[in-house]
Structure formats: structure tokens, C-alpha cells
Amino acid sequence: MGQDHIRYDILAQDALRGVIRKVLTEVGTTGRLPGDHHFFITFLTGAAGVRISQHLKSKYPEQMTIVIQHQFWDLKVTESQFEIGLSFSDVPEKLVIPFNAIRGFYDPSVNFELEFDVPLAEDEEVTSGEITAYPVSAEGSEEPAPAKDGEEKKPGSVVSLDAFRKKQ
Secondary structure, three states: OOOOOOOHHHHHHHHHHHHHHHHHHHHHHHOOOOOOOOEEEEEEOOOOOOEOOHHHHHHOOOEEEEEEOOOOEEEEEOOOEEEEEEEEOOEEEEEEEEHHHEEEEEEOOOOEEEEOOOOOHHHOOOOOOEOOOOOOOOOOOOOOOOOOOOOOOOOOOOOOHHHHOOOO
8 A cells, every 4th residue: 555645644633623613613602502412522631732720730631521511601712722611620710722632522412422643742641531520410410419428429520431432
């Protein structure tokens, strides 16, 4: 097989990032997500252009997953990045995420998933850090699940994207 001088792999990933850009642009315009749609977006926290608080950066030094559903604000989308306000443990945060830093996008309401090859600095293996941006109960409502005996009641839930991936 010949060498790919056109780099179709890069062109295809850029086109798929355009899907995310378009969806987020529409959500930013209306201020809400249509129907039951909600998004899990995984990104590299150390990628060029990513801006998150030092607290989040220290908690998730390599990768983090945010959930965009009910509680978000100030969603602004440009050609190369998006900004969004989210709450983490009742602390409001502003995040700036370049589309090139995104490793995964998932909408569980329609089982739509995109994965991207994002080069890591020094080719290190990524340890995943996932966090929701809203409290979730076991039934999926916005109210926190009741604490079990001996457990502390916490305002958010940690979610792994692996739970939503198709089993092979």
C-alpha cells in the first residue's frame, strides 16, 4: 500500500470534530439541549489551549470527562474551541476546551460516540479522570442519591465512559 500524503486520517478527524462544533453551536444558540440529549466530552487537560482552574488541573492532571446536560451556562463556540460554565461540587468553573484536545464525545440518549487520536505529550499513558457536572441519582434524576448507612452524601457522581461503551 502506498504512503498517504493527503493524510485522510487527519481530515476525517477534523470533519468529525466539526460535528461536535455544530452540535455545541446549536446548543449555545438555544441555551438548552433538545429532547433527552446530553453529552460526555473527554479531553486532555494538559493540551495546548485548555484552560481550567488549578484545582481541576491538579485533580485531573491528564484527562477529564465533563457532562453537559441540565446545569451549564455561557456556552460559547468558535471555530477552534468552546467555553462553558459548569459546577463541580457546587463550585462554578469556566472551562475553555479546544476541539483538538477532545478525545471522546458521547451522547447516550442516541448511543452516538466519537473517539479521536490525540497525541499525548511524551507518549505517556493516560489515567482517566471522569467527573459529572451535575448531581445524579441511581434513577437518573437531578436529585442526589440518598446516602447509604455509613456513607457520606456527596453532591456529584463519578461516571466512567467505559460503562457506556459497546461490549465487544
